[in-house]
Amino acid sequence: MRADTVTTLTRWVRHGLLAVFLTVLPVAVFAAPFAAMVMDARTGEVLYSKNADTRLHPASLTKMMTLYLAFQAVESGKVSLDSVVTVSQNAASQPPSRLGLRAGQKIQLRYLIRAAAVKSANDAAAAIGDYLGGNEANFATMMNRQAKALGMNSTTFRNANGLTRQGHLSTARDMSILGRHVIYDYPQYYNIFSRRTADAGIAKVASTNRRFLDAYDGADGIKTGYTVAAGFNLVGSAQRGNKRVIATVFGGTSTAQRNAKVAELLDIGFARAPNRANSPQPVLMAKASSDLAGPEVTGAVDTGDEGEAPGTMQVAANTANKVAPASSLRPMKRPGTAAAPEALIADAAPHHDPEAESLAVQLAANAVSTPAPTGPRPLPRSPQIQQAGTAPGTVEPSAIEGAIAFAQSTAPQPETLALGDEPQFDPDMVAEGDADPKDPVFIQTSTPQPETLQLAEQKAPRNDTVILAAMTPPAPAKQQTREVIARASTSGGRNWGINVGKFNTQYAAERMLLKTALMESDALGSALRKVAKTKTAFEANFVGMTKAGAELACARLTARATDCNVIGP
CATH class of the missing domain: 3.30.70.1070 (Sporulation related repeat)
Structure with a gap:
């Protein structure tokens, strides 16, 4: 009897060990390849690399290109942040992580951008792509042409969100290049990547990158990615003093391991990057735009970090918000997109003429007096600099200050909205990529959330005559330009x-x-x-x-x- 019992126990132990072995073996066999790169963001100099040119699955790092093209379309005036997007069937059918879009639903572009950048929502990214390109295939063509223009020579995109698709591949080098261009080509939108939470219209969403942003000193972005095929990916950026470093990791084994590796690589970058960079003459970065990012919100609920098992929900509030720095050094002027004639792709090279600039100045002067501006002001004011008058017959300088934009825009910019007093929320666990969360990943409201913009603590209805950042100026206002002689x-x-x-x-x-x-x-x-x-x-x-x-x-x-x-x- 005792011998039979021992034999039975031995059999159970053997079966248990075999089950554990069969469970662990696929993970070891199919572990995603590892690749990494560290770059001095000011100059593009490579400070460290490992397998940086190996073509791997980028996962949701892909969304950086989708957002880049969205920013480009807004800045060119082809669309605005308030443009209403009708959700396609393709977008509505995307797997998690999701915002919860339905086919035929109408939603403003700004909310799709927030959901794609902050929550890494696959349906939101697909909706942006279908809106700008007409369909997934056309938008993928636009993405690939822009990638080549930026020097991403080893990248091929097949969709807007990065879900695993045959041939949809990139490298650590190319994603570092893309991250650098997102930071410097569209700095007025970059602070969206530092948000812990955001109002996405139909839901309050939480960031997939909160842990890294909170853990690493100086971190302010930029994008996470996860699929089973890709592993845990991250393009991270941080600024300390006058140094800005970008670190990219492909094939992390977990969120914690990936974040720790990126932190280690950033430390290497800051140690190796010179205090003064021999880069082209810097171009002023625009002030962070709260109009796109919106305030931090309360009530955003997510379960499980990207790729992790859901079930743990932890809510924290009022964490310090890190936003993109007001100024930094910028890389070489981004390439134009003349080779991409598809609708809504922006021309990266601006065109200036005196009449348009005069009109932009006049509209900016009107926008300053508008009680509820609707767009970002890209250049920060310096309280230490006083404004002198211009020669007779010119426009008032204070109005010009409101109209000055960074190099790729000649259109007027409204007032930047304050962020400091807004409530903040910090989720602990977030779902991302195509990891399938078991619990709801957002709180859905019955109606879309309106913008809660404030200026001098006074609410006022949106003035539709104020055009968002870098849109083509409308007809000239009737108000005559004032002359100041000083x-x-x-x-x-x-x-x-x-x-x-x-x-x-x-x-x-x-x-x-x-x-x-x-x-x-x-x-x-x-x-x-x-x-x-x-x-x-x-x-x-x-x-x-x-x-x-x-x-x-x-x-x-x-x-x-x-x-x-x-x-x-």
């Missing part, structure tokens, strides 16, 4: 100045003044900005300075490879 103060020996360039348009001169003022706020803190119109050009000058102050400012600007000449009395 003289710089010459008291206390402040009759010196500096010239930082001559330009074909007043817009370009004003933009250079703003960029320079923010770049050297210490040296130019008491100076006045002034555009002087001559017969042949618009001169960008800082006036009202002492001789010593002017010489010091020029010396500092010259060290930054910026042209500068001292102007005497």
Whole structure:
């Protein structure tokens, strides 16, 4: 009897060990290949790489390209953040992670962007692709052409969300390149990737990247990815001082392991990156846009982090919100998209003309007085820089300041909305990619959520005449442009100045003044900005300075490879 019992127990143990072996073996056999890259974001210099050119499954890192093309379409004026998208059957049929879209449903583009960037919603990304490209195949063609234009030579896209598809492959190098362009080509939208939560219209969604953002000092983005075939992927970016580093990992074994590896790689990057980067002359980054990202929200519920078993739900509130820095160095001007004639693909190279710029200035002046602006203001104001008047017959400089945009736009920009006082929410567990969560991953409301924009704590209805960022200016307003004639103060020996360039348009001169003022706020803190119109050009000058102050400012600007000449009395 005892022998039979021992034999039975032995058989059970053997069967149990065999079951464990058969369970673990597929994981070991089918573990996703590992690849990594570390890049100095300022210059594009590779600081570390491993299998960086191996073509692997990018998973939801794909959504960076979908969002890049969406930002491009908005900035070109082809669409706006308020454009209403009709959800296609293709988008509505996508597997989790999902926003919960239904075929035929109408939703604003801004909400789809938030859901794709923050929650990594597959249905939202597919809806964006079908809207911009007409269908999945056309949008994939647009994605591939843009990838080639950015130098992503080993990438092939087949869909907008990154769900596993034969031939849908990329590399750690290419995704690092794409992440860098998202950061620097569309900085006014980049802060969407630092959000812990967002209002996506029909749901309040939680970030798939919260753990990394909270754990690593200086982290402010950018995109996670997970599928069974890909493993746990992440393109992460962080800024410390004047250094910005991008680290990319393919094939992580878990969220925690992937995040730890990215943190390790970022540490390597910050240790190896020089304090001063020999990069092209920097272009001012726009101020983060709260109009797209919206405020942090409460009530967003998710279960299980990407690819992990659901069942643990933990809610935390009022965590500190990290947003994208106001300024940084930018890579070379992004390539144009002349080779992509499909509808709604934006031309990356701006076209300026004096009449359009004058119109943009006038509209911006009107937008400043509008009680409820609806779009982002891309350039931050510097409280230390005072504004001087322009030559007679020119537009009021304060209005121009509102119209100055970064290099690829000539259209007016409304006021940036404050983020600091908004309530914040921080989920602990999030579903992502094609990992199938067992519990609801959002709270759905009966009606879409309207924008809760505030200016000076006063609510007002949306003014439809205010155009969102970088849309083509509408018909000129009837209000006449005001003329301001001002003289710089010459008291206390402040009759010196500096010239930082001559330009074909007043817009370009004003933009250079703003960029320079923010770049050297210490040296130019008491100076006045002034555009002087001559017969042949618009001169960008800082006036009202002492001789010593002017010489010091020029010396500092010259060290930054910026042209500068001292102007005497």
